[in-house]
Amino acid sequence: ILNVEQSPQSLHVQEGDSTNFTCSFPSSNFYALHWYRWETAKSPEALFVMTLNGDEKKKGRISATLNTKEGYSYLYIKGSQPEDSATYLCASLNSGGYQKVTFGIGTKLQVIP
Amino acid sequence: DAGITQSPRHKVTETGTPVTLRCHQTENHRYMYWYRQDPGHGLRLIHYSYGVKDTDKGEVSDGYSVSRSKTEDFLLTLESATSSQTSVYFCAISGLSNEQFFGPGTRLTVL
Numbered sequence: 001i002l003n004v005e006q007s008p009q010s011l012h013v014q015e016g017d018s019t020n021f022t023c024s025f026p027s028s029n030f031y032a033l034h035w036y037r038w039e040t041a042k043s044p045e046a047l048f049v050m051t052l053n054g055d056e057k058k059k060g061r062i063s064a065t066l067n068t069k070e071g072y073s074y075l076y077i078k079g080s081q082p083e084d085s086a087t088y089l090c091a092s093l094n095s096g097g098y099q100k101v102t103f104g105i106g107t108k109l110q111v112i113p
Numbered sequence: 114d115a116g117i118t119q120s121p122r123h124k125v126t127e128t129g130t131p132v133t134l135r136c137h138q139t140e141n142h143r144y145m146y147w148y149r150q151d152p153g154h155g156l157r158l159i160h161y162s163y164g165v166k167d168t169d170k171g172e173v174s175d176g177y178s179v180s181r182s183k184t185e186d187f188l189l190t191l192e193s194a195t196s197s198q199t200s201v202y203f204c205a206i207s208g209l210s211n212e213q214f215f216g217p218g219t220r221l222t223v224l
Contacts, residue, residue, distance in 0.1 A: 034212050043203065043215035044156070051210075089155065093211055100171070101146075101213060105155035 004092045006104035013080050014112050020076045021107040023090030027071035031095040035064055035075055038087040038106065047075075047088075080111045116140045117216040119204050125222045132191040134219050136204030138184075144207040145187040147171075147179065149200040150218075156203065162187055194223040 005024045013019045025033060032051045036044040048057040053068040061078045077084055087106040094100075116139035126132050136145060147159040148171075158171030160179040168179050176198060178190045191198055204216040 032211055036213075043217055044213070046208070046212035046214070049210040049212050091213070100158060100161065101207075101211070102158075103148075103156040105153065 004090060004102050004104040006088075006090055006107050008107060009105065010108040010110070012110045012112055015080060015082060017080050018076065018078045019080055019109070020074050021088060021109075023073045023075070023104055025071050025073070025090070025092035025102075025104075026094065027068060029094040030068045030071075030092070032093040033066055033068075033073050034091040034093070034101065035073070036089040036091065038089055040086075044089055075107075077109070080109075082111045082113050085109055085111045117204060117206060117214060119202075119216040119219050121219060122217065123220045125224065126194055127224050128195055129193050132194050132221065132223075134189045134202055134204075134221070136187045136189070136216055138187075138206050140206060140214075141184060142206040142208075143184075145181065146205040146207070146213065147177075147187065147189045148203045148205065149173065150203060151200050159189065159202075191221075194221075196223050199223045 007022050034049055035047040037047050038044040048064045050066040055066040057064050063076045066073045087108045089103055089106045091101045091103045118137045120135045143164055146161040148156045150156050157173045159173055159177050160171055162168045162181040180188045199222050202219045205213040
């Protein structure tokens with residue numbers, strides 16, 4: 001994998017449902033993986049910074065896991081709420097550069113009340 | 114707030130005119146970045162800076178130049194704007210864990 005890829009590109013879920021999406025990234029020279037939440041008409045905001053294989057991070061109903069050996073991360077949202085509606089970006093940072101971050105195109109989540 | 118402002122927030126200009134966007138930070142961070150956001154492409158890095166007078170190209174640098182004469186300001190210049198440069202431009206700084214803190218964005222329209 002040469003780029004950061006996210007799937008699905010968009011999804012709609014009912015309020016109360018749990019959901020998850022995937023980020024795939026280059027596993028060679030891995031340094032860090034970031035997840036961002038991007039609400040419409042706002043700027044992206046960092047959710048998680050993950051660096052170690054097997055990392056699991058949690059913030060409220062949102063959690064993320066990291067597998068650096070195979071180059072993927074999952075973001076989970078438990079009991080989705082309308083306020084979770086946003087685009088979720090992941091970004092990969094590789095070692096040996098000047099901290100250049102490569103973003104995926106995001107997963108746009110719409111939670112239907 | 115990470116103390117990042119961008120100016121102007123909105124601009125409409127004509128093809129062939131020069132445009133400069135300004136990013137200002139109050140956090141004294143070393144690294145600053147310019148991204149553009151387009152549908153279907155997400156955020157793409159234009160240029161970044163790793164210190165005063167130290168800059169380098171990102172993946173979509175053609176048609177853009179940058180300058181950083183002091184820590185707090187990072188300027189993005191379109192020497193001769195084209196319609197393909199119509200976009201939303203975000204400035205960012207990187208935090209202690211390399212996460213990006215973004216400014217509010219500048220919406221540029223080139224007619």
